[in-house]
Amino acid sequence: MTTQVAEQTTSVIGTRMKRVEDPGMITGAAKYIDDLKLAGMAYVAIFRSPYAHARIRSIDTTKAAAHPGVVGVYTGKDFEHLNPLPCAWQATGAENFVATPRALEIDRVTFTGAGVAAVVADTRAAADDALRLLEVDWEPLEVVVDVEQAVAEGAPQLHEAAEHNIVMDWHCGDDEATQRALAEADVVVEQRLVNQRLLPTPMDVRGAAATYDHATGQYTVWMTSQCPHIMRLLMTAFVFGIPETKIRCITPRVGGAFGTKIFLYPEYVLMAALAEKTGRPVKWIESRSENYVATTHGRDHVTYVKVGANRDGTITALDAKTYANLGGILSTIAPGIPTTLYGRMLSGSYRIPNIHCQVLGVYTNTGMVDAYRGAGRPEATYVVERVVDLVARELELDPVEVRRKNFIPPDAFPYDPGILAGLSYDTGDYEKALARALELVGYDDFRAEQAKARSEGRLLGIGFSTYVEICGAAPSAWIGTAGQGWGASMWESANVRVHLTGKVVVTTGTQSHGQGHETTVTQVVASELGVPVEDVTVELGDTLGTPFGYGTYASRSAAVGAVAVYHSLQRIKAKARRIAAHMLEVDVDDIELEGGRAYVKGSPATEKTIQEIAAAAALAYDLPPGEEPFLDDTYYYDPPNCTFPFGTHVAVVEVDPDTGEVELQRYVAVDDVGKVINPMIVDGQVQGGIVQGVAQALSEGAVYDEDGQLLTSTLMEYPMPKADFMPRIEIDRTETPTDVNPLGVKGAGETGTIASTPAVVNAVMDALAPLGIRHVDMPLTPERVWQAMQQSRS
Amino acid sequence: MIPIALTVNGVRHEREVEPRTLLVDFLRDDLDLTGTKIACDTSVCGACTIHLDGKAVKSCTVLAVQADGAEVTTIEGLAADGELHRLQEAFWERHGLQCGFCTPGMIMTGVELLGSNGDRLTDPEIRRGLEGNLCRCTGYQHIVDAIHEAATRPAEVTR
Numbered sequence: 001m002t003t004q005v006a007e008q009t010t011s012v013i014g015t016r017m018k019r020v021e022d023p024g025m026i027t028g029a030a031k032y033i034d035d036l037k038l039a040g041m042a043y044v045a046i047f048r049s050p051y052a053h054a055r056i057r058s059i060d061t062t063k064a065a066a067h068p069g070v071v072g073v074y075t076g077k078d079f080e081h082l083n084p085l086p087c088a089w090q091a092t093g094a095e096n097f098v099a100t101p102r103a104l105e106i107d108r109v110t111f112t113g114a115g116v117a118a119v120v121a122d123t124r125a126a127a128d129d130a131l132r133l134l135e136v137d138w139e140p141l142e143v144v145v146d147v148e149q150a151v152a153e154g155a156p157q158l159h160e161a162a163e164h165n166i167v168m169d170w171h172c173g174d175d176e177a178t179q180r181a182l183a184e185a186d187v188v189v190e191q192r193l194v195n196q197r198l199l200p201t202p203m204d205v206r207g208a209a210a211t212y213d214h215a216t217g218q219y220t221v222w223m224t225s226q227c228p229h230i231m232r233l234l235m236t237a238f239v240f241g242i243p244e245t246k247i248r249c250i251t252p253r254v255g256g257a258f259g260t261k262i263f264l265y266p267e268y269v270l271m272a273a274l275a276e277k278t279g280r281p282v283k284w285i286e287s288r289s290e291n292y293v294a295t296t297h298g299r300d301h302v303t304y305v306k307v308g309a310n311r312d313g314t315i316t317a318l319d320a321k322t323y324a325n326l327g328g329i330l331s332t333i334a335p336g337i338p339t340t341l342y343g344r345m346l347s348g349s350y351r352i353p354n355i356h357c358q359v360l361g362v363y364t365n366t367g368m369v370d371a372y373r374g375a376g377r378p379e380a381t382y383v384v385e386r387v388v389d390l391v392a393r394e395l396e397l398d399p400v401e402v403r404r405k406n407f408i409p410p411d412a413f414p415y416d417p418g419i420l421a422g423l424s425y426d427t428g429d430y431e432k433a434l435a436r437a438l439e440l441v442g443y444d445d446f447r448a449e450q451a452k453a454r455s456e457g458r459l460l461g462i463g464f465s466t467y468v469e470i471c472g473a474a475p476s477a478w479i480g481t482a483g484q485g486w487g488a489s490m491w492e493s494a495n496v497r498v499h500l501t502g503k504v505v506v507t508t509g510t511q512s513h514g515q516g517h518e519t520t521v522t523q524v525v526a527s528e529l530g531v532p533v534e535d536v537t538v539e540l541g542d543t544l545g546t547p548f549g550y551g552t553y554a555s556r557s558a559a560v561g562a563v564a565v566y567h568s569l570q571r572i573k574a575k576a577r578r579i580a581a582h583m584l585e586v587d588v589d590d591i592e593l594e595g596g597r598a599y600v601k602g603s604p605a606t607e608k609t610i611q612e613i614a615a616a617a618a619l620a621y622d623l624p625p626g627e628e629p630f631l632d633d634t635y636y637y638d639p640p641n642c643t644f645p646f647g648t649h650v651a652v653v654e655v656d657p658d659t660g661e662v663e664l665q666r667y668v669a670v671d672d673v674g675k676v677i678n679p680m681i682v683d684g685q686v687q688g689g690i691v692q693g694v695a696q697a698l699s700e701g702a703v704y705d706e707d708g709q710l711l712t713s714t715l716m717e718y719p720m721p722k723a724d725f726m727p728r729i730e731i732d733r734t735e736t737p738t739d740v741n742p743l744g745v746k747g748a749g750e751t752g753t754i755a756s757t758p759a760v761v762n763a764v765m766d767a768l769a770p771l772g773i774r775h776v777d778m779p780l781t782p783e784r785v786w787q788a789m790q791q792s793r794s
Numbered sequence: 795m796i797p798i799a800l801t802v803n804g805v806r807h808e809r810e811v812e813p814r815t816l817l818v819d820f821l822r823d824d825l826d827l828t829g830t831k832i833a834c835d836t837s838v839c840g841a842c843t844i845h846l847d848g849k850a851v852k853s854c855t856v857l858a859v860q861a862d863g864a865e866v867t868t869i870e871g872l873a874a875d876g877e878l879h880r881l882q883e884a885f886w887e888r889h890g891l892q893c894g895f896c897t898p899g900m901i902m903t904g905v906e907l908l909g910s911n912g913d914r915l916t917d918p919e920i921r922r923g924l925e926g927n928l929c930r931c932t933g934y935q936h937i938v939d940a941i942h943e944a945a946t947r948p949a950e951v952t953r
Contacts, residue, residue, distance in 0.1 A: 018886055025894030026882040028829015028869035032895065035828035125812070203833045203841060203895040203930050255831075255895025256930050288834045514893025514931050680889045684936055688892065691933030715838040715928070723924035723934040728917065752933075 013527045013743070016680040019519040020533070021512070025253075032253045033207035033224050038281035041209070042071050044274060045127035046267065046284065047117040047134050048294065049109040052145070052328070052365035052708020053156065056107055057137040059117055064133040069126030071278055073134070075117045076106035079273050085264050086238040088230075089336035091361065092485035094170040097162035099363070100330050103239075103270040108141075110158050110328030111367050112708050113293025115266055120278050143365045143708045147302055147325040150364045158328060158363040167326055167361035168335055172343045173419045178356035181317035185308025189390045194777040195379045197300035197325065197702040199712065200372045201720050202513075204255020205291040208268045209283035210275035218246055219272045225251045225541075226261045226511050227551020232543045233488075234264040234332070235272065247272065251541035254513035258692075259371035260295050261513065262553050263332035267294075292713050297702055298372020300325040301338065301379050307387045308354075313395055313402040317354040320346060320383055324361050324369075331370035333486070335361055340421075340484040341376025341470070341554075347417035348384035349430045349468040349646055350406035355419050365708040371553060373692060374753040377469040385465045385758035386775075389765065393774065399762070400438065403466045407431060423478060425468065425644040426738045426746075429672070433734045434466055437648035437670040440730055446652070454770055459655040461767025464648060465759035471747035472559030472643035472740065491638035492556070493547035494564035496525070496572050498631035500618035502611030504531055507539045509549005510561035515749060516681045517557055523677055524562050524743070528569040529610055530596025547634050555645075555747030558677060563741040564637035571633045576613045582624040583608050583616060643738045643746035647671035649690070649755040651763040660786030662698055662764055664726050669755065672734045674746035679733075682748045687729050689752020695721045697760035701779045768792075798862040802827065803871025811858045818842040820858035821868060829869040829898045833928070840927030843899035844868050850906035852899075852926070869898035872905070880947040881905050881940065890940030892931035900927045904941050912945030 024030035061073040082103050090096040105114050117134055121127035142156035149155055150165040158165050182188055208223040225231050228249040236244045254261060267284055274282045286294065301322050308317040324338035343357035374381075388406070392399040407430045408415045414424035438444075446462055453460040473479060476489035495507045504525055510517060518538040525536045539546065552561070573593055580598030581588040590601050599607035608616075613631070616622070620629035652666040669686060676682050699719040703711040712718040737744030757778070764780050765773065771792045776784055795810040802825060809824055821827045821844070830853060831841035842853045845867040872879045881904050884890065891897040907915070907923040915923075920938050929937060 019889070022886045022891060022894070025891055025897050026869075026878070026885050026901065027873055028827070028898050030894050031828070032831075034832070035822075037826075125814075201930055202893070203831075203839065203928065204893065205833070254893065255833075256893040258930070288836065516892070684889050684892055684932060687933035687935045688931045689933075692930070714836045715834045716836050720928060720930065721934075722921075722928065723938070724918065724921035725934070729933070729935060 013523055013677050017519060017523055017533070017678055019516045020522055021516060021518045030253045032204055032255050033209070033222060034285045036209050036222055036252060036283065038209065038211065041281040041283055042120050042122060042278060043124040043127045044271065044282050044284035045119045045131045046115045047131055048290065049112055049114045049116055051109065051138055051140050052112045053141040053143045054109055055139040055141060056116060057139055060135040061117065063135065064119055064130040067126065067130035067133055069122040070130045071120040071122065071280065073117065073119050074274065074277065076102060076104035078277070079103040080106065082269065082273060083239050083241065085266060085269065086234055087330045087332065087334065088234065088488065089333035089486045091168045091170045091335040091339040092483065094168035096168045096335055097159065098330055099159040099162070101266045103266050103273055111365055112710060113367060118270060118274065120274055120282060145364055145366055145704045145706060145708050147323040147362050147364055150362050151323070151360060158365065162363055165363040167330065167363060170339045170343065170359045171357065173356040174354060175356045178317050178319050178354040181354040182306055182308040182319060185316050186311045187394050188306055188308045189387065189394050190306045191387065191390055191775055193303045193305060193383060193386060195299045195301040195303070195382055196778055197369065198298045198372060198696055198700055199292055199702050199718050200258040200260045200298055201718065202256030202258055202260060205286045205288060206261065206265065206267065206295055207285040208271040209281065210271040211281045212275040214279065219275065220248045220250065221268060221272050222250045222252060223268050224254050224261050226257050226513055226553055228511060228541055228543050229509055229548045230551055231264055231268065235269060239269050249543045251511055257513040258373040259298065259375055259553060262551065263296060263370055288715055289713050292718065293367055293710050296331045296368045296370040298369065299379060300369050303383055305383055305387055307391060309391045309395065311395060313391065313397045313405045315350060315352050315391060315406050318346060318352050318387065320357045322357065322359045324359055325364050325366065326361050327366050327368040328363060329368060331368040334368065334370045336485055337371050337376045338379070342380045344420050345377055345380040345470055346384060347419060348381065349408060349466050351408050366704055367710065373689065374750045375554065377750065377754045378693065378757060381465065381467045381754050382758045385467065385762065389762045390774065399464055400443065403434065403464065404431065421478065421484060423641055426641055426740050427736050428468065428644065428646050429734065429736050430466060430646055433646060433670045433672050434648040436732055436734060437650050437668050440670065440732060441650045441652065441666065441668045457657060459657055459767040459770065461653050461763045463651045463759045463761065463763025463766055465755045465762065466648045467755040468644055468646040469751060469754045470642045470644055471555035471750065472639060473554035473556050474642050475640060476638050490550050491636050492560040492564045493549040493634065493636050494568045495547055495634040496565065496568045498572060498614040500615050502531065502535060502614045504529065504536045505539060506536065506565055507546040508561045508565060509547065510552045510557040511540055513552065515557065515685065520558060520677050520681060521562055521565055524565055525569065528566065528573065530594065531610060555749040558745045559643045559741060559747045560637060560639055562677065562745065563743055564635050566743055567637050568633045568635035571635065572631050575631060576610060578624055578627060579613050579617055580608045639740055641740045643674065643740050645671065645673045645746040645748065645751050647751060647755060649759040651759040653760065653763040653767055655764060655767045655785060657789065660782040660789055662780055662785060664694065664760065666730065667726065668730045669752070670732045670734060671751050672736050673748040673751060674736065674738045675744035676733065676735070677745060683731055685748045686731060686752045689750060690729055690756045691721050691726060693753040693756030694726055694760050697757045697778055697780060699779050699781065796859050798859055800861050800864050800866060802866040803868060813859060815858040816854050817856040817858050817861050818853035821853060827868050827870050831895055831898060833895065838928065840903060841896050841899040843902040843927065845902060850903050869901060872901065874950060879905065879950060881908060881944040884940040884944035884947065888936050888940040888943050890932065890937045896927060896929045900929060900937060903927050907941060908944055912941070915941065915945060
C-alpha cells in the first residue's frame with residue numbers, strides 16, 4: 001500500500017503535505033476507544049437520573065444483580081471514599097461556590113442524566129438489560145432551568161453555599177468610568193442578547209476503560225481525552241489521593257472533541273474504581289443520548305449590553321452584564337470560560353476606552369456547561385460584533401465604516417485593551433484582512449445590488465465579523481493561581497530523540513483529536529533537522545514515559561506545543577554541530593547545519609549527515625570531551641504571551657419574505673493566523689469551524705423543557721449541519737506573524753467558530769432592516785424569523 | 795441463538811447470533827471489524843455505512859440475521875490487494891477527513907455515489923447524496939472535493 005505523504009521527502013514548513021495519520025483512518029485500521037478489547041473485559045452501563053432535581057431515597061439493586069451475566073451493581077455509596085471531582089479553574093477575584101460531580105451521585109441529583117448507579121456485566125447487552133431492573137425511589141424536587149429565573153427571589157436553591165444559585169459574581173474593567181462615558185455618549189444602544197446553549201456533538205462519543213493490578217496497586221485508564229496528563233493529575237491528586245505514578249492514562253485516537261474531552265468526567269473515575277472493585281478490565285461507552293445529557297454543553301449566556309458612541313461612530317464605552325448558565329454542577333474549568341476567556345476579550349478588534357463586564361455564573365437544573373470550540377471568545381465576539389452593527393444601524397452609518405473608525409491601528413501593537421489583566425494583543429493588521437474580504441465579496445457593488453433587490457421586495461443582506469481572538473494559552477504566571485484562576489500552569493513539553501539509525505521520535509503533551517498534529521509536528525521536525533518525513537514519528541496520548549504536558553485546547557498545539565518541539569530541536573541541532581565539528585576536526589563555529597547535513601563553511605563537500613551524527617552520538621565511541629551520548633532533548637516551553645489571530649468574515653444572505661427561511665448565498669473568510677505550517681490543514685480547520693459557527697446562527701440549540709428534560713436528546717432532534725447545509729466557503733488569508741514565538745504561528749483551530757456566528761446574524765439583520773427589525777435571537781430558524789416579520793408587519 | 799452464514803470482505807463466516815444483534819455489532823464485536831463505527835444510535839449519522847450485496851446501507855438498520863447469505867464489504871475490504879480505492883486516495887489527497895471517525899461510513903457512501911458516472915456529479919448532487927452521513931470536523935467541503943477528485947481517477951475493477 002502506498003503511504004507516501006509528500007513528494008519531497010524533507011518537507012518544509014508552509015507546504016501542503018498530506019497527513020501522516022490518514023492511512024489508518026481511511027482503511028478502518030485506526031483504533032478509537034470503543035475499538036479497544038481487553039481479555040476478560042466486562043461492560044458497564046450507567047443508570048442516569050430521569051429527574052432534573054431530585055433526592056435519592058433508596059436504590060434497590062436486587063433484581064438487576066440477579067440478572068444473568070451481571071458481575072455487579074454499584075451505587076454512589078460504594079464510592080464514598082473517593083473525593084468529588086475537582087473544579088480546576090475558579091474565577092479569579094470572585095468568591096466561587098463550588099459543587100462538582102462524584103463518581104456516582106449519592107444523595108441528590110441536579111440535572112437529568114446524572115449517574116447514580118452502574119451495572120457491570122459480561123456483555124454490553126446484559127448490562128443494558130439489567131439497567132432496566134434497577135429500582136430507584138426518587139423524591140422529585142422543584143426545578144429551575146432558566147438562568148434569570150434561577151437568580152430571582154424564590155427560585156429553588158440547588159446548592160446550599162451558592163445563594164441565589166450564583167456560582168460567582170465576577171467583574172472586569174472600570175464600572176465607574178464606563179457608566180460615566182455612557183452618560184456622556186451621543187447615543188447609547190442597548191440590547192439583550194441570547195447566546196444559546198449548544199451540544200458540541202463530536203462524532204465519537206465519550207468512553208473509558210480501565211484495568212487494576214491488585215499486586216502493584218496500579219491502574220491503567222483508557223479515555224477519550226484532550227489532555228491525558230491532566231486527567232491523570234486530577235484523578236490521582238484530587239479524587240483518589242494517590243501518587244501520579246499509580247495511574248497510567250492512555251488516549252487512543254479521538255474522533256473529535258471540540259472542548260468536551262478536556263474535562264475529567266465522573267465516568268472516567270468510575271471505570272478505574274470499578275476495575276478495582278470487580279478485578280476485571282471494564283469498559284463504558286456512552287450512547288448519543290448519554291452524550292447529549294451527560295457530556296458538557298457550550299455557550300448559554302444571556303447578556304444585557306449597553307454601548308455608547310459619538311455621532312461619527314466612535315465607540316466610547318461598552319458595558320455588559322452576562323448571566324452564564326453553568327448547569328447543575330460544575331465541570332472541570334466551567335468558571336474560567338465566561339470570565340477569563342469571555343469578559344477579557346470584550347474589546348474585540350476595537351479601541352474602546354471604557355469597558356466594564358459583570359458575569360454571574362449560575363447553577364440551573366441543566367447539564368454541565370464548559371468549553372466548546374472557541375470557549376468564551378465566540379460569546380465575546382458575538383456581543384462585540386453585534387453591537388458594532390447596532391451602533392451603525394442607530395447612526396445610519398455603514399457597518400464597515402464603523403469598524404474602520406474603531407479598529408486598533410497596525411502601529412498600536414502591542415495593544416493593551418485595558419481588560420486583559422496585563423496581557424497585550426501581540427500583532428495585527430485588521431484593515432488588511434477587511435480590505436481583502438471586501439474585495440473578495442465585491443462590496444463596492446453589493447449595496448447597489450441590495451437596493452435593487454429591496455425595490456423588488458427581496459430581503460438581501462450582508463454581515464461582517466471583524467474578529468480578534470486569544471489563543472495559544474498561556475503564560476503560566478498569567479493563567480496560574482496567582483493570575484487568572486486556572487489552578488496550574490500552561491507551558492508545554494516536547495521530547496525529541498534521534499535514534500542511532502537517524503529516525504526521530506517526538507513526544508509532546510498536546511493531544512490530537514482530529515487536527516493533524518502528527519503531520520504538523522512532523523513538518524517542523526523535518527524542516528529543522530532536514531530528515532525525511534518518513535523518518536519522523538510523533539507519539540501522543542500516553543502518560544507512561546512521556547513528559548508532563550497540558551494538552552490541546554485554546555488553539556495551543558501549534559503556538560505552544562509545536563514551539564516546544566522547535567526549541568528542543570534547536571538544542572538537538574546545537575549538539576549535532578558540536579559532534580560534527582569533532583568528527584570533522586574543525587571548530588564548532590565553522591560548522592553549518594542545514595538540509596540534514598553539517599558541513600564546513602566554505603567547504604561544503606566536507607560533511608556529515610544528521611544520520612551519521614546521530615549514530616556517532618548514540619554509539620559514543622568518539623565524542624567531544626565531556627559530551628553526553630545520544631541526541632535526546634526535553635524542552636518545557638512557557639510562552640511569554642498568548643497569541644491573537646484575527647480576520648474578517650462576511651456572509652451574504654437572502655431571507656424569504658413569506659417563510660422566513662434564510663438562504664446563505666456566500667461566505668467569505670479572510671483569516672490571519674500568523675505563519676501557516678500546513679495550509680491544507682488550516683483550510684480544513686477554518687471550514688469546519690465556520691460550519692459549526694454558522695450552525696449556531698441558523699439552526700442549532702439545546703432545548704430543555706421547564707421540568708429540565710432535554711428535548712433535543714438525539715441526533716434526530718438536534719439539527720447539526722448536513723452536507724448541503726451551506727455553500728462553498730471562499731477562503732483567503734493575510735499573514736501577520738506573531739512575535740511571541742519563533743515559528744510566528746498564532747493558532748487556527750477556533751477562528752471559524754469564533755468569527756462566523758455574528759457574521760451570519762448581522763447579515764440576516766441587515767436583510768430584515770427594511771422591516772425595521774433590529775435583533776432576533778439565535779437560532780434564526782424560519783419560524784423565528786417569520787414570527788419577527790409578522791410582528792413587525794402588524 | 796440463530797445460525798447465519800455470510801461473506802464479509804471476501805471471507806465466508808458461519809456464526810450463531812442473538813436475534814436482536816444488529817449487523818454493525820456483529821461486524822464489530824464478532825468479526826472484530828472495528829473500522830465500521832457507531833455514532834448516533836438512531837440511524838441518522840451514517841458512520842456505520844457498509845455495502846450489503848453491493849448497496850450502501852447503514853448497518854445499524856439491519857439485523858445480523860437479515861444479512862444471512864449476503865455479501866458484505868466494510869471499509870477494511872475496500873482496498874484491493876493492498877491498493878487503496880481511488881476514493882480512499884482522494885480523501886487522503888484532498889484532506890477529506892480530520893478526526894477520521896465518520897470517514898469509513900462517508901467513504902462507503904461516497905463509493906456508491908461515484909457509481910459509474912461520478913465525473914458528472916455536481917456539488918449539490920454530491921451534497922444531497924451525502925445527507926445520510928454526518929461529519930462534525932470538516933464542514934464537508936473537502937469531502938465534496940474528494941469525491942470530485944476520485945471521479946477524475948481511473949475506476950478500479952468492481953468487486
